[in-house]
Amino acid sequence: MSNAFDISLTVNGERVQERVEARKTLVDFLREDLALTGSHVGCEHGVCGACTVRVNGEIVRGCLMLAVQCEGAKVETIEGMSDSGEVADLQTAFEQRNALQCGYCTPGMIAAAQDLLKRGGVPARDEIREHLSGNYCRCTGYHAIVDAVQAVARARTKGR
């Protein structure tokens, strides 16, 4: 049995074909092979959430999935979410409300927040905290992040 595999998947809407070692995690594949460095590598054991990306529409830990498991999958990273404008309002709100300082957690935080807001409505602060509980931020103390997410939820609800 071989340790390297040809995989074919979609990343941010583009078809990608690469040969990967079985042991390569999804986030390392995105960063090293595709130069998509917006997904960050923090703890590498599923605790910090900095590597959060979407696979087939659901958020996952990029460090707890192997690239080889993404054969045929549709992967979306912060680069794709940014380019499409899907999270532009979240990004602006994070900036305006100082919901980031060093920014290391921000791509994962935005991906997780968008996952919650996609459900619609204005989540309570507790719900926001619970949904973002898997994403560490060591700068802000979270209050500003919760403020930003809730403000965007309110704006989106009004906009509809």
Add this chain to the structure above:
Amino acid sequence: MKPAPFAYKKAQSVDEAVALLAEDDARLLAGGQSLIATLNMRLSAPSLLIDINGLGGLDGIAVKGGAVEIGALTRHAQAERSDLIAQQAPLIARAMPHIGHPAIRNRGTLGGSIAFADPAAELPACLLALDGEIEATGPKGKRTIKAQDFFKGLFETALGQQEVLTAIRVPAAANDTRVGFSELARRHGDYAIVGLAASARAKGKGLSDVRLAYFGVGNTPVRAKKAEAALASGDIEAAVNVLDLAPHDDVQATGTVKKHLAGVLLRRVAKQLLEAG
């Protein structure tokens, strides 16, 4: 922190997975939410990973003969959204939001969590509290293992080397079924410092058949049988006073603190058991 090299094979059937497990040091890859972390940290370095994701027929949720059967590859998020689990296996539904975080629950599987048998995990304790059972498939076919016989020690189960956990079964809830669940963790979704999964039957204004399964207090989920008896006789404080647990110190808390917290949880869960319905 990168995994050591390993061979990888995506199994096309349970039988193929069983056959591949004959190789020394092969491991099954289900949701991978614990396994890949241990690979990254090189706490585990298997020679072969057998990926069972996508195997047909292992992610169903159904009521069969008075029991709720949940396929091993059912992901936590899928169980969390299941009306059938909410109605027929309410203890599992209550535990779900405490298992990891949304991104973890999208990948992690119920079977994986049971087979990994982390002593601080929610589902093994739920299975024990519900007097549930595990279906394992091996070279000789299927067999059923009661939850009380399944958790053997720290991360150790009754599964043989070539057995695949294929389903779990818990009794479907009856009108008089009462369940309770509570845990204390430093951060929502983290492994518990101490947790308690409980089931009982309503009997008049009191309870019978009380089963208290604690997690985070030993090498396996642990039942507190003296406290169960005291609670069945209706005295919550007596149950706390006779709480028969002897937790060891760990990185999260000392044994003394855990024992205290176990009493705190017992009061909370006893209220749930008595108020529910």
